[in-house]
Amino acid sequence: MKLTILGCYAATPRTFTNPTSQVLEINNHLFLIDCGEGTQVELRRNKIKFSRIKHIFISHLHGDHCFGLVGLISTFRLLNRESELHVYGPKGIKEIITLQLKLSKSWTNYPLLFHELDSKSPELLFEDEKVSVETIPLDHRIYTNGFLFKEKPGPRKLLINEIMKYNIDVSLYQSVKMGKDVESNDGEIIPNHLVTGPPAKPMSYAFCSDTAYYPEMISQIKNTSILYHESTFLEVNRELAAPTKHSTAIQAALIAKEANVGKLILGHFSTRYPNIQLFKEEALSEFSNVELADDGKIFTF
Amino acid sequence: MKLTILGCYAATPRTFTNPTSQVLEINNHLFLIDCGEGTQVELRRNKIKFSRIKHIFISHLHGDHCFGLVGLISTFRLLNRESELHVYGPKGIKEIITLQLKLSKSWTNYPLLFHELDSKSPELLFEDEKVSVETIPLDHRIYTNGFLFKEKPGPRKLLINEIMKYNIDVSLYQSVKMGKDVESNDGEIIPNHLVTGPPAKPMSYAFCSDTAYYPEMISQIKNTSILYHESTFLEVNRELAAPTKHSTAIQAALIAKEANVGKLILGHFSTRYPNIQLFKEEALSEFSNVELADDGKIFTF
Structure with a gap:
């Protein structure tokens, strides 16, 4: 799983900071999450192949999360794209784009x-044999969803040293990996657990931006491998968080702790702060595994 | 008069090239012309004060000329702007922006x-005591206007050496500059032409992008000081110009020659060409005073 941060700053694009957009690579999918102004340029800068993007997820219709979408859709046209593009986002997004086209x-x-969303409960948006994507309802000034990307459990791991002890035809290994017992060439039935181990733990990624402190999300993101949670404000401006329906770094860390996630990535920093290291320092007071997003930063998990 | 090119490349924003946008400073006005994606970042990069922009002129609704507008309008709000903003552009522009807001x-x-345009004849958009702005109807795939910015003639120039020969009260100089004859303290009527010279020649700037070769514009832009004319293609791709309703460098130069403008600035280059110097070389075969626009370039006249 690889996460490329194209932009992670709040409100407006600036000379050296971009609004929200990121690319999640998971099981050969390249999912684009949010698309602030300038996203198509950041995709180029990060050498991400436009044609590999087939699904775009838009959290909400504030400009810093979607004003780059119409330009990207237009550029796909100019590049003579032929394959389908799926756009998931709040009701209204189709009208915005089609009016301009x-x-x-x-x-x-x-x-x-377009797959327009208006449910306040989690919805399954995409699923194939390896991955699923569902909405995470959030609490912001307008209708907003986060997104939960989950790998499905893979095949069981063959224990090569164990299976070699039996006279088993190699053509049956695939079925063994799928958990089946197997008959050896000697007519013996070998129980699966003797020759396989459990599959690698499936990874999961929860994108939660923008949102006020919203403990209602915890049950849905429980034990998620990676949580990206917005932290627009530091403690010094905590009084701004509730009325604007944003979170502080500490609030993000509390969510991470309660949800028992593997790692917390902070983003959506207000551009009022010259030093984003303080976000990490504050979050560490509540949760130990914290990293900071930054434009152009790549995480591999 | 000062022209700052924020972007002058066709079709899509790229890592090192921006779509169309420019700022014309004329008689203390700061007019923004077109607003492709990323314009607000280029305004910051060029240190142009957002609050000085009160009038935005949009030529047409192709994305490379207007996709940055909604973001700029939103950023003005976040910056707590209070003063009026006037947007002049094709019918539909108000719906695009207000739907997103x-x-x-x-x-x-x-x-x-919003001042929505749908006339196919030139229209006066703005006028004060020093400047006027009118549309220049162009020929493109969708409804498109260029814009003609004209200084009005200033006061006549006082010929100090001449006026000192007469016994004229200094308080009357202002009226002399306005072209009036004047009575000296000796009771003599001094004809204006003896003590003044003609005012400085008013400057004018014609922005013509996007357009096919369109000689119908010539009468309107005759003798304009500066003509910015699109030149999307070089001769090697001249067959692409007519069907896409764009111009070649030579066609832009032919317009400049016929209109007898002072200087031609070429822009709206297709990003297929690695070397834009060729645009200048080709245009020089038809017109002698040619310059190339480029992102971040500033012209003072």
Whole structure:
């Protein structure tokens, strides 16, 4: 699992900071999460192949999370994209995009499929044999979802030294990895647990931005490997968090602790702070495994 | 008159090139012309004070000329702007912006005034005692206007050596500059032309992008000081110009020659060309005073 942060600052694009956008690579999928102004340039800067993006997830319709979407969709057209593009986002997103394509007489030459969201409960958005994506309802000034990306358990691990003890045809190994008992060439039934170990623990990633402190999300993201949680404010400005429905670094850390996640990544920093290290320091008072997002930073898990 | 090129490349923003946007400073006005994605960042990079922008002119609704507008309007709100903002652009621009402000529940806290255009004849958009702005109808795939910015003639120049020959009260000089004859303290009527010279020649700037080769514009821009004309293609790709309703460098130069402008600035280069110097070379075959726009370049006239 690889996470590339294209932008992680709040409110407005600036000379050296970008609004929210990130790319999650998981089981050969490249999922784009949020798409603030300038995202297509950051994709180029990070050498991410446009054609590999087939699913875009938009958390909410504040500009710093979606104003780059129409430009990216248009650029796909200019690059003669042919494959489907799926856009998941709040109700209204289709009207925003199609109005602009209509008025510029620039319909896409590829299938552009909108999946509009308005449920306040978690919804399954995407699923294949290896990965699922669902919404995480959040608490912000307008309708907002986070997204939970989950690997499914893979095949069991073959214990090569064990299986070699039996006279088992190699063509049956695939079925053994799927958990089946197996008959050896000697007619003996070998119980699966003798020749396999449990599969690698599936990874999961929860993207939670923007949101006020919202403990209701905890049950859904319990034990998630990685939690990206917004932390717009430091303690010195904690009084701004509730009215703007944002979180402080400490509030993000409390969510991480209660949800027992593996690692917390902080982002969506207000540009008022010249030193983002303070976000980490404050969060560490409540949760031990904290990292800071930053534009262009890559995490591999 | 000072022209700052924020972006002058066609189609899509890239790592080192920006779509169309420029700032014209003329008689203390700061006019923003077009607003491709990333314009607000380029304004910051060029240290242009956001609060001085009161009028934004949008040529047409293709994304590379307007996708940065909603973000800029939103940033003005976040910066607590109070003064009016006037946006001039094709019919539909108001719906595009207001739909996004509505869905993000982010109405501006300053007066945002749209002036929607659909006339195919030149229209006066703005006028004060020193400057006027009018549309230049162009020929593109969708409804498109260029813009003609004209200084009005200033006061006549006092010929100090001449006026000192007469016994004229200094308090009357202002009226002399306005072209009036004047009575000396000796009771003599002094004809204005004896003590003044003609005012400085008013400057004018014509922005013409995007457009096919369109000689119909020539009468309107005749003798303009500076013409910015798009030149998307070089001769090697001249067959692409007509169907896409763009111009070649030579076609831009032919317009400049026929219109007898003072200087031609070329821009809106297709990003397919690694060397934009060729645009200048080709244009020079038809017109002698040619300069190339480039992102971040500043022209003072």
